[in-house]
Amino acid sequence: MSIFKKISILFIISLTLMSIIGFWIDNINSKRVDSLVKEKYIKISNELFENIENKSLLDKLIKIYDLEYKKSIKKEKDYEVLYDNRLTFGNIIILKKSFDDEFIIKIKYLDDEYILESPDEKNIIDKLILNILVFTDIFVLILIFLYLIKLLSPLKVITKQLTNFANGDLSSRLDISSKDEIGVLAITFNKMANSLENSIKTREELLRDIGHELRTPIAKGKFAIEKIDDFSQKELLKKIFFDLEILTNELIELEKLDLTKLNLTNFTAETLIVESLGKLYLEDESKIDINIVDNFKILGDLHYLSVALKNLIDNALKYAISFPIIIEVNKKEILISNKGKKLSKEIEYYLKPFTQELSQRDGFGLGLSIVKKIIDKHNFKLDYSYENEFNTFKIYLLIP
Numbered sequence: 001m002s003i004f005k006k007i008s009i010l011f012i013i014s015l016t017l018m019s020i021i022g023f024w025i026d027n028i029n030s031k032r033v034d035s036l037v038k039e040k041y042i043k044i045s046n047e048l049f050e051n052i053e054n055k056s057l058l059d060k061l062i063k064i065y066d067l068e069y070k071k072s073i074k075k076e077k078d079y080e081v082l083y084d085n086r087l088t089f090g091n092i093i094i095l096k097k098s099f100d101d102e103f104i105i106k107i108k109y110l111d112d113e114y115i116l117e118s119p120d121e122k123n124i125i126d127k128l129i130l131n132i133l134v135f136t137d138i139f140v141l142i143l144i145f146l147y148l149i150k151l152l153s154p155l156k157v158i159t160k161q162l163t164n165f166a167n168g169d170l171s172s173r174l175d176i177s178s179k180d181e182i183g184v185l186a187i188t189f190n191k192m193a194n195s196l197e198n199s200i201k202t203r204e205e206l207l208r209d210i211g212h213e214l215r216t217p218i219a220k221g222k223f224a225i226e227k228i229d230d231f232s233q234k235e236l237l238k239k240i241f242f243d244l245e246i247l248t249n250e251l252i253e254l255e256k257l258d259l260t261k262l263n264l265t266n267f268t269a270e271t272l273i274v275e276s277l278g279k280l281y282l283e284d285e286s287k288i289d290i291n292i293v294d295n296f297k298i299l300g301d302l303h304y305l306s307v308a309l310k311n312l313i314d315n316a317l318k319y320a321i322s323f324p325i326i327i328e329v330n331k332k333e334i335l336i337s338n339k340g341k342k343l344s345k346e347i348e349y350y351l352k353p354f355t356q357e358l359s360q361r362d363g364f365g366l367g368l369s370i371v372k373k374i375i376d377k378h379n380f381k382l383d384y385s386y387e388n389e390f391n392t393f394k395i396y397l398l399i400p
Helices: 003-050 055-064 121-152 154-166 181-225 231-259 269-278 302-319 367-377
Strands: 079-086 090-097 102-109 112-119 265-268 288-292 297-300 322-330 333-339 381-387 390-396
Touching: 003 055, 003 079, 003 090, 003 102, 003 112, 003 121, 154 181, 265 269, 269 288, 269 297, 269 302, 269 322, 269 333, 297 302, 302 322, 302 333, 302 367, 302 390, 367 381
Parallel strands: 288 322
Antiparallel strands: 079 090, 090 102, 102 112, 265 297, 322 333, 333 390, 381 390
16 A cells, blocks of 8 residues: 555544544533523523512613513524423523524513523634634644645655666656755665666676677687587587587576566467477477467567577476477466476576586576576566476466
8 A cells, every 4th residue: 555545544534533523522512501501591591580570670680691682583493492491470491593602581471571682702702712723623634634745745756767767767867856855865866876877888888798709709619610620529619619609698698687678568378489489499399289278468578588488498398208398378377397307406496597407417507597587577477396297387477
C-alpha cells in the first residue's frame, strides 16, 4: 500500500473520529444547557406565578429577568415542550424553539394568559464558540492533510524516475528544488545517477574494446593454424582457439546483460522455440520432441529469451543419456526435460559462473548463469526438478 493511501486512510479515520466526538460533545453540551435552562426558567416561571396577582412586582420581575411580552406563538408545533406543570388555578409551560435557543414561558392563571419570550444569549454564545472550535479543528485537519499530500507529492516523481533508472534509462534525473530532506534526496540521487551513468558508459566502452582486442588475436591465430602441416597439432590448436572464442563470446554476453535494456515485444511461445532452435544449428531434429499444449503470448525480449532457452536445450541435448529430449509448452510455462543423471548439487550452485558437474567438463559453466541473468532481468522464474530419471528445467513466464 502506498504512503498516499495510508495517509488518506488515517485522515478519513481521524476526520470520522473528530466528527463523532464533535457531534457527541455538541449533543452533551446541548443536553447540559437545556437542563440548566430548564431549571432556570422553572424557577423564574414559579416565581412569576406566585406573584402574578401583584402587577407591579410582576412587571419588575419580568424586567429583571429580561423577558418580553409576546402576543401569540406562531407555529407552536416548531417548539419543544421542556416543562408542563398543571396547577390548581392555571398552568406553567416552558417551550424551546427547535434548532434555536429561544425560550417561551406560558403562564395561565384563571382567565389571564401571559406569553413571555427570553433568548438565552449566553448559552447561544457558549454553544457557538464550542461548535466553531470543533469545526476549526476539522478544518485544520483537512489543511494538514492537503499540506502533507503536497509535501509528499514529489515521492511519486522520485519513485517513477528511480524505476526508470532501474529499468535501464540512465538519463533519468529528478527535477526537485525543495530545501527539505526530499530536495536533498533528489540532489543525492542525481549525483549518484551521474556517477553510475559515467561508470556504466566507461564499462561498456571497455567491454567493447576488450571484445575487439580478444577477437582480433583469435582470428589471426585461426588463420595461422591453416599454415601448420602437422594434422594433430592443427586440430588441437583449432580446438583451443574455438574454446577461446566461445569463452570470449559468453563472457561478453554475460557482462552485456547487466548493461543492456530489454527490448520488450509480444510474441508466441512457438515463436520463441523456433528462434531458440535456430540458434542451435541442429542436425538431427529427431533428438527433440516438441509438445505445444497452449501457444500463449509472452511479453519479453525475444533475442535474450531465445538465448536462455537455447542454452537450456543445448544442455539437455549435451547431457542426455537417451533421446529425444522433450520441450513442452503449457500456459505460462515452458519445460525442457531430458533423461539423465540427477544433478549432484542444488540448482543454485550451477547458476553461478564457471560451475558445472566435475564429470562433465564440456564447456565453461557459463550457460546456466546466462540463463539465470536473462530470466531474472525479465522477472520470470526458473525452476528445476528431477523425477522418474528425467531432469526438468521449467521457465515460468508473464502473459501480457
